[in-house]
Amino acid sequence: MADNAAGLWETPAAEALRFRPGMQIADLDSRSTPGFVSSKIDGKRALHERGTVLSSLQEKLYANGRSGDNRSVLLVLQGMDTAGKGGMVRHVIGHVDPQGVDHVAFGVPTDEEKRHHYLWRVTKALPRGGQLGVFDRSHYEDVLVVRVHGFVPETVWRGRYDEINQFEKELLGTGTTLVKVAMFVSLDEQKSRLQKRLERPDKYWKYNPGDVTERKLWPAYQDAYQAMLDKTSTEDAPWYVVPCDRKWYSRIAVTELLIDAFERLRLEWPEPDFDVDTEKRRLAES
Numbered sequence: 304m305a306d307n308a309a310g311l312w313e314t315p316a317a318e319a320l321r322f323r324p325g326m327q328i329a330d331l332d333s334r335s336t337p338g339f340v341s342s343k344i345d346g347k348r349a350l351h352e353r354g355t356v357l358s359s360l361q362e363k364l365y366a367n368g369r370s371g372d373n374r375s376v377l378l379v380l381q382g383m384d385t386a387g388k389g390g391m392v393r394h395v396i397g398h399v400d401p402q403g404v405d406h407v408a409f410g411v412p413t414d415e416e417k418r419h420h421y422l423w424r425v426t427k428a429l430p431r432g433g434q435l436g437v438f439d440r441s442h443y444e445d446v447l448v449v450r451v452h453g454f455v456p457e458t459v460w461r462g463r464y465d466e467i468n469q470f471e472k473e474l475l476g477t478g479t480t481l482v483k484v485a486m487f488v489s490l491d492e493q494k495s496r497l498q499k500r501l502e503r504p505d506k507y508w509k510y511n512p513g514d515v516t517e518r519k520l521w522p523a524y525q526d527a528y529q530a531m532l533d534k535t536s537t538e539d540a541p542w543y544v545v546p547c548d549r550k551w552y553s554r555i556a557v558t559e560l561l562i563d564a565f566e567r568l569r570l571e572w573p574e575p576d577f578d579v580d581t582e583k584r585r586l587a588e589s
């Protein structure tokens with residue numbers, strides 16, 4: 304981690320947060336700050352500084368995309384209600400030029416979407432070459448909410464883990480780097496975030512009575528998240544398990560995960576398709 308916000312991390316985020324076989328989310332402390340060894344103030348300051356680094360890397364990807372490079376980066380955000388997916392988009396992706404971002408939020412499938420295979424709407428939403436794609440929820444809902452509520456028979460959702468692995472393998476083959484982030488809040492923290500939404504008129508719009516119903520299904524969701532991690536964290540498309548009770552931490556952590564993904568692309572600025580000296584002369588004479 305070259306110029307990694309000077310000494311704030313003792314272990315790079317990509318290493319500290321990577322899901323390892325056998326890891327149990329029941330043991331996860333969602334107030335913890337894996338790998339990070341400095342203060343909240345430093346974490347918040349670093350968010351801005353590292354956001355600038357992220358922005359410049361993304362611009363390079365965008366520039367290459369304009370020159371025909373088909374590579375892209377796709378951030379997949381999965382998490383229980385109130386985990387902070389929206390804030391992640393605002394505070395992390397907000398550093399990046401919106402032109403270069405393909406952001407899609409996946410809600411309950413529309414009637415048209417229901418008539419298609421569950422990967423249909425996802426395939427349509429994949430980032431184009433040069434873009435940073437952001438999925439706020441994703442195809443993983445089809446092994447999470449769908450599994451918990453039994454919207455399809457077990458034989459169907461069980462087959463989806465392999466199908467998703469195959470889908471993502473093909474995606475990697477077409478030049479998309481996946482950054483899969485599983486965001487975890489504790490049941491208590493979720494309650495307090497929902498309470499805040501009920502206390503402020505400017506937050507009512509975020510409150511969904513259905514979220515309280517889903518809280519009763521917390522253990523089933525935990526099982527579904529565990530299975531998702533166990534079955535779909537692969538060598539080339541690993542899950543990163545991010546504790547989210549401290550928003551400042553989850554935001555800087557995801558910023559670092561994205562920077563790591565971009566750096567692994569080893570992007571260079573594209574070569575001009577014109578002669579620079581000739582153009583300087585022409586411009587001077589114009």
Ligand code: ATP
Binds near residue numbers: 412440444448
């Ligand atoms: P969020 O909770 O993400 O902030 P929201 O409350 O505004 O968003 P929507 O974005 O409209 O709600 O939809 C999110 C809801 O859609 C979640 O409850 C999620 O479980 C559900 N959902 C997403 N994908 C599916 C799916 N494939 N099948 C059933 N429900 C789904």
